[in-house]
Amino acid sequence: MEIIYSIINILFWILGIYLLLNCLYLAFFAIAGLFSLPKSQKTATNYKKIAVLFPTYQENVVIIESVKSALKHQYNGLFEVIVIADGLLPETNAVLRSMGASLIEVFFEKSTKGKALQFAMSQLKDNAFDIAMILDVDNVMSDDCLHYINSSFEQGNKIVQTHRTAKNIDSNFAFLDACNEEVNNHIYRKGQAVVGLSAALIGSGMAFDYTYLLSLLNNIGETVGEDKQLDFMIANDKVNIAYLNDVYVYDEKVENAAVFTKQRTRWIASQIEFLKKYAFEGFAQLFKGNIEFFNKSLQTFLVPRILLLGLLFLMVIQSFFNPFGPFKAFWAALFISLCLTLLISVPRRFYSDRRLYVALLQIPRAMLGMVIALFSIGKAKKSFMVTPHSNKSIEKNKN
Template sequence: MEMIYSIIDILFWILGGYLLFNCSYLSFFAICGLFSLPKSKKEATNYRKIAILFPTYQENVVIINSVKTALQHQYHGDFEIIVIADGLQPETIAVLKDLGTKVIEVFFDKSTKGKAMQFAMNQLVDEGFDIAVVLDVDNVMGDDCLLYINNAFERGKKVLQTHRTAKNMDSSFAFLDACNEEVNNHIYRKGQAVLGLSAALIGSGMAFDFNYLRNLLNNIGDTVGEDKQLDFMIAERRVAVTYLHDVYVYDEKVANAKVFTKQRTRWIASQVEFMKKYALIGFVQLFKGNLEFFNKTLQTFLMPRILLLGLLFVMVLQAFFNPVGPPILFWFGLLFTLCLTLLIAIPRKFYANKQLYKALFQIPRAMIGMVIALFSIGKAKKSFMVTHHSVKPIDNDIKE
């Protein structure tokens, strides 16, 4: 019996060490994110030709609205809207073409965003594009977004991530999702950039040297997480990902727990895929001096924050009754550190919004959704779990 208690004690300490790693990583980069980055500039002597890519899967209403908005964007050079149409209705395609949009249809037995983009980029190779901007079907570019992107490439950048932020906060759950997006921006993008590390790609609001992205996509393979795969491929090539923290792309936030669970299922499946794929390679790259790649590997080991929050709460409660493992002060210290980290990472302006305090009551539902997502990741490997969108205007109080 004493041996069993010793084994359980060791297991609890191992768990404690893992959760300590999670909290330490998050809190360190949250503190780094408090420091400022240089302001982005939009002046340039050369205005490059830009391809704005909208990979679209069965979104017949939202894509028309997004294209109309994108066509109104102000830019001093040439840009073209390219809709990569997977499963769009013929009437939708006709409307898009009438608007002056280039439509590239794709047909796959199993659809993935990476394969669709790969096909489209190879179709566009002779059209003289210098920059490729990737947007989700619901995304809206902020004012002068393309001018800022062009300036970054004039300064020699090859890959960049804009500040993707909420387009809507019209429900408590959407507000909670908006907070989560900003915490990610603070920790995985701004905090990293302050230290000179690459920002993590999000999947939209990204810009690449056109030929460089084409080369990457031709080697991307079949994956549910094309943004993470691109992240690792770029890090392996030791190319920096710049973060334009003050250049905005607006993105629709999920309005309910069902959509949240479906979206997170795909995200967790992607994280598990790359943790398995790159765990060992990450340490090999570290010994080769590639800290960037190793850092990306560490991020795959981090538990989703909402699950981390729930687990730490459970560990504090169990410590009142369980004599083995770390003491209650250890667990409480981790829980306090995580809560403080989240408070630091949420934008100050959110605290003046009453929706924030209503959103706190959605956390238990989000935790349940994450647990369901955790046990449903097998579905993401069998089908393209798309998050469907609706036409939503940008809330006036969101714009900076």
């Protein structure tokens, strides 16, 4: 019996150390994110030709409004709005063409964003584009977004991630999702950039050297997490991903638990896919001096934050009844440190909005959604789990 007790005690300590490392990683980059980045510049001597790409899957309403906004964007150089249409209605395609957007239709037995982008960009490779700007179907660029991106490329960057932020915070769940987006920006983009690492790609609001992106997509394969696959491929090439913290792309946030669960199912499936794929490769790359790749692989080991918060809360409770493993103060310290990490990562402007405190009541539902997502990841491998969108306008006083 003593042996069994010893094994249980060791297992709890292993869990404790693992969760401690999770909290330390998040806290380090959250603190780093408190420091400022240089202000983005928008002046340039040359203006590159930009392809603004909208990969679109069965979204017949919101794409029209998003394209209308993109076509009105002011840029001193040449840019073209291109819709990669997968499953759009013929009448939607006709409206988009009449508006002045270019249209490339794709037909796949199993749709992925990576395949759609690769096909479209291959069709456009003779159009002499210098930059590919990728937007989601619901995204709206802030004023002068393309000027800032062009200037960043003129400074020598090959990849740029803008600050994606909430378009709508009109429901409690949307507000909570907006907070989560900003925590991600703070820890995985701004915090990383402050210490000299690449920002993590987020799937949209990102710009690439056109030729380089096409070469990446030609080798991306079929995956539910194109942005994460690109992250690893870029890290392997030792190319830096710049982050423009003060240049915004507005993105619609999920409004209810069902959509949240569906979206997180795809995200968790992606994380598990790359954990299996790159866990050992990350350590091998570290010994080769590729800290960037190692850092990306470390991120796949992290417990999703909502789950981590719930798990640490449970560990605090169990410590009052369980004699095994770390003591009560250990678990309480981890839980409090994670709460503080999240608090300093949420933008200060949110604290003056009382909707934040109502939105916090949605955290238990979000935790339940994450648990359901964990048991549903097989669905993400069998189908393209697109997040449904509606036509939301941008709320004011965001910045």
